[in-house]
Amino acid sequence: MTLSAGARLGPYEIVANLGSGGMGEVYEARDTRLHRGVAIKVLPSPVAADRESRERFEREARAVAALNHPHICTLYDIGRADGVDFLVMELLEGETLASRLARGPLPAEDALPLAIQIASALERAHRAGIVHRDLKPANIMLTEQGSKVLDFGLAKLVGADVEATRTMAGSVVGTAAYMSPEQAEARPIDPRSDAFSFGAVLYEMLTGHRAFGGDTIAQVLTSVLRDEPPLLAGQPALDAIVRRCLAKQPSQRFASMRDVKASLERAAGAPASARSRDNLTSSTCSMAASESRAIAFASPFSWSIHPKAITSGRSGTTASWPIFSTCRTRSRARSFAACRWRSATERRDS
Incomplete structure (x- = not known):
């Protein structure tokens, strides 16, 4: 079901398909x-059709909505209108970490603050x-205020692990590269599974390469289960x-993301500074949410993207804005995961 601009889902008026x-x-x-402005994700029909699944989804979604953290994308509401089940989430301006890493690795001094923020979100x-x-x-958005972790718990809520094999191979390979061994083998998981995924993300942030590679799902999962990534040259602590x-x-990983965060702060050499950054972000995140004009949602599935070109100029042309300290160059066009920009002219007219 596709909704057109001007359509309504309860009190929410559709502006554009992302x-x-x-x-x-x-x-x-x-x-x-x-x-x-908000972002709405319409849920797949199997969730809407099955009453028990929908009730379980609503219970778990309420738990996700209770997460109040400056580095977690906020879930505002869940609703059902005209037979359509949907989520209402905050709009975010920026680009995904995946888009940023497509341009190369992050310097350690830029990667560490982001990693500390992501670890803090997972801990919460x-x-x-x-x-x-x-x-x-x-599933990580970079904004002017720092990082935002997206789709918290949604993969679990809608059973994405079961459905993943039905998606395009490339998309599944991308997700498999960050799965923990126990998740890859369909064994029970706990927070330490997220710690493994975090380690894979941090490795890629610092090197620009995935920790576990391969051209097929089988190759990637085999690497996850058996291989060790190359050493981080010159960065023994990290x-x-x-x-x-x-x-x-x-059992051999960190016991909690709190321990991960503490280790990252020690590696950064300035834990107080890292905590100050989090506090500053907390005080500004509500303002940033109300001013944002772009949204990024990510899942184990392949999305059709509709990016807006961003160009520099005057007299009614669009303009590029700095995203975060890690984005030091301005490009003429950026592709985001389900991300839409509004031009400078639109911003003035709105």
Whole structure:
């Protein structure tokens, strides 16, 4: 089911289609009650058709919505209108970590603050009993205020692990590269599975390469189960953290993301500074959410992307804005995961 601009889902008015894929449709919308922009993800029909699945989804979605953290994309609402089940989430301006890494690795001084923020977000979710299960660069947004982890718990809520084999091979390979060994083998998982995925993400942030490679799902999963990535040259402290996260046995990993975060702060050499950055982000995130004009959603599935070109100029042309300290060059066009930009002219007219 595709919704056109101007259509309504309860109090939400559709503005534009942002992307489509195996998990349904994502839209930019406007909350007519609070007069703010939001993003709406329409859920797949199997969830809407089965009453028991829908009730379980709603219970778990409420738990995700209770996560209040400056580095977690906020889930505002869940709803059902005209037979359509949907999620309402905050709009975010920026680019995914996957898009940033396509231009190369991050310097350690830029990667560490982001890693600390991501670890903090995971720690908060784990304390609430929520395991992400699909942490990867495409599920991390870089904004002016720092990082935002997307789709917290949604892979679990809609059973994406079961459906993953039905998607395009390339998409599954991308997800498999960040799966923990126990997840790859369909064994029970706990927060230490997210620690493994975090280690794979951190390794890629620092090197620009995936920790576990391969051209097919089988090759990638074999690498996850058996291989060790090359050493991080000249970064012994970070290499030790990454390798402990990537231990094949959960018992050999960090006991919690709190321990991961503490180790990262020690490696950074300025834990107080890292905590100050988090506090600053917390104080500004609500303002950033209300001003944002772009949304990025990610899942284990392949989305059809509709990016807006961003060009520099004057007199009614669009303009590129700095995203985060890690994005030091301005490009004439950027592709985001289900991400839509509004031009400078549109911003003035809105």
